[in-house]
Amino acid sequence: MLFLVYFLFLGTNHGHSIEVNIEQPxxxxxxxxxxxxxxxxxxxxxxxxxxxxxxxxxxxxxxxxxxxxxxxxxxxxxxxxxxxxxxxxxxxxxxxxxxxxxxxxxxxxxxxxxxxxxxxxxxxxxxxxxxxxxxxxxxxxRPTWMQDNRLFIGNLDVRSLLIPGTHNSGCYKRGEKISLRETIGRYILTQDQSVWNQLVYGIRYLDFRIGYYPPKDNTSVTDDDESRFWINHDLIKVRPLAPVVGQIKKFLERTSNEVVIIDFHRFPIGFNMRQERHQALVSYLERELKEYAIPYANQPLTLDKIWTTQQRLIISYGENSVAKAKDWLWPPVKQIWGNKATTKDLEDFLAAVVTNDSFQFPETGLWALMAQLTPSPLELLFNPKGSLREMAHKVNPQLLRWCQRSEWWPKLRIVATDFFLETDIVNLAVSANVLKGHHDKRYETD
CATH class of the missing domain: 2.60.40 (Immunoglobulin-like)
Structure with a gap:
């Protein structure tokens, strides 16, 4: 492992010096x-x-x-x-x-x-x-890493940041087995930390799939009762949405300059051809989160500009027609999937994405590199010892080395992982963003 040290002296009159290591010893x-x-x-x-x-x-x-x-x-x-x-x-x-x-x-x-x-x-x-x-x-x-580095990263467009993220962020349940056949359950959980813990560790992109489960009585579906919305892993119900939203709100209330991206990416259960259910979910989100939501505008948006307001939450909605109707909803995040079953194939795919210059323009919008292996149907059926934990273990230590490469880290944006503590992605993101900010910044002397 090559050990690279970047020493930056930023601002002759400000006197702020930092040592930034992309590859730590x-x-x-x-x-x-x-x-x-x-x-x-x-x-x-x-x-x-x-x-x-x-x-x-x-x-x-x-x-x-x-x-x-x-x-x-x-x-x-x-x-x-x-x-x-x-x-x-x-x-x-x-x-x-x-x-x-x-x-x-x-x-x-x-x-x-x-x-x-x-x-x-x-x-x-x-x-x-x-x-x-x-x-x-x-x-x-690293609960306040954006605030801690505000002098060095405030000039960066939010669309150019390296954002540490998690895939299927609400699919965690430590110490308990999910109420499914064990063989299937091992392919449901993608994290072992609550959303609150993820944010406190430094994760700033959260990825959710939402299911709608009607009440057993005949209550109107336009009622935005929070109990109807669940976080799913595809077709499997994992946990209610409302407590997770509560964790996100509490984190925003207890920090000052941390910008969080929520990606309501897909709606696999209960929403198909049911526009009124999208409206019910949006009404719930409006009630709970709109006061924190950054309005969408397809133009440069630096952290410094965001910090002049009280809004520090980007809410992306996977149904674009719904997002367009609300100025506080952002268009869908483009999730880039390799659907690869081997570490080498995934590395090759991610390398091709990172070196594709078309993704480097802020006008492209928010995009996320989904850095996990995808189990095949045969893997699910015939590998009784397989699990998403095992698959993450094959990738995550390698992903750390890939993202440290000098041709990778400057071009990365959102990187979403399973079992993120195995990747060191938060520490890499902080260092990379400080270096990006130094490259783009033009300090004024007093």
């Missing part, structure tokens, strides 16, 4: 896989992964449950020099992150105002040279 991520053990009926999941620069010639790498620069506690996991030499820059540990409470007021149930800035979870890594710490990293939340 040490990165922590969280495996999407779960595994069964003979000693426990509960599968082990969320095991920590370590990516490191193979050219750095570290003596050892160790995991800690606190900052290794503070205190004298022993490491909880150690990679010795022999394993470093054999590992090709990637090690899967058996240390589980578990489900820690988000720190410094960022838990969903917390009544505190969350602390701004990056916050470390209790998992740290330290790489050593000559028995001294050479570099460290921690697993972190």
């Amino acid at each position: 040490l990165i922590l991520s969280v495996s999407s896989k779960s595994r069964e053990t003979v000693s426990s009926v509960v599968p082990i999941d969320r095991e920590v992964q370590i990516h490191f620069d193979t050219e750095a010639a570290y003596d050892r790498i160790a995991l800690f449950d606190l900052n290794p620069h503070e205190g004298t506690r022993e490491p909880i996991y150690v990679i010795d020099q022999d394993k470093i030499s054999e590992s090709n820059g990637f090690v899967q540990t058996n240390v589980s992150l578990g489900n820690p409470e988000l720190p410094h007021g960022w838990a969903l149930h917390s009544t505190d105002l969350g602390q701004a800035g990056d916050q470390c979870l209790p998992i740290w890594a330290a790489a050593y040279k000559n028995s001294k710490i050479a570099t460290t990293d921690c697993l972190k939340i």
Whole structure:
């Protein structure tokens, strides 16, 4: 792994200097896989992964449950020099992150105002040279990364940002089995974090498929009762929409400059040839979210301009005729799917998209690279051990390396992943956007 460091001094009178690393010498991520053990009926999941620069010639790498620069506690996991030499820059540990409470007021149930800035979870890594710490990293939340970097990214058009996103963002359910046959259920869940947690970790694009389920009585379908709208994975009902909308609203209320994109992308159940049900959903969204919604205009829109208003939410609606009727709804996001079954085929497809200059014009509108494998019908029927977790595990560590490429990251826009903590996409997006902002910015001296 080539380690690239960009040092920028921005603004002679402002005196703001930042060091931006597109390729970090040490990165922590969280495996999407779960595994069964003979000693426990509960599968082990969320095991920590370590990516490191193979050219750095570290003596050892160790995991800690606190900052290794503070205190004298022993490491909880150690990679010795022999394993470093054999590992090709990637090690899967058996240390589980578990489900820690988000720190410094960022838990969903917390009544505190969350602390701004990056916050470390209790998992740290330290790489050593000559028995001294050479570099460290921690697993972190980045709830205010746009606010934190506003001086460097405010000049960017929202359509040119690298936006970290999730695919089927509402399809999570950790610790419980969905009420389906297990074989099918393993191909339903795409995330293991709530939408609130996704936003706090730094995700800024949310992808939803909405189903409409009529009441059992004969209540008018024009009634926008929130209980009728569910988040689906295609034809499968996963969770009610209203609590997720509540999480999004709470996040917007507790932050000041974070811009979030919601993509109501498809409507697989209950909407076909039923325009009144679209109107019912729009009425619900209008009541709950319109005050936060950025009006649509097909023209340049920088973060600085957005921040002069109270609106920080882009709501894209997958039915264009419906979106056109409301100035606070944006046209459909163009989701770019490879529908590939192998990692190599997906890499080739994504590379072709990234190098297609027609996607680089802001006038193209919002588009999302859907960076996951697609199971075939045979995979669903005849692979009893297969799952979306397994498929994500094949792609995500590779995706991290692909997106770091110098010919990729400047051209990426929305990147939507499954089990996003395995990708480091949030940290990459922050660094990439700061560099994009530096390239485009023309600072004025005082």
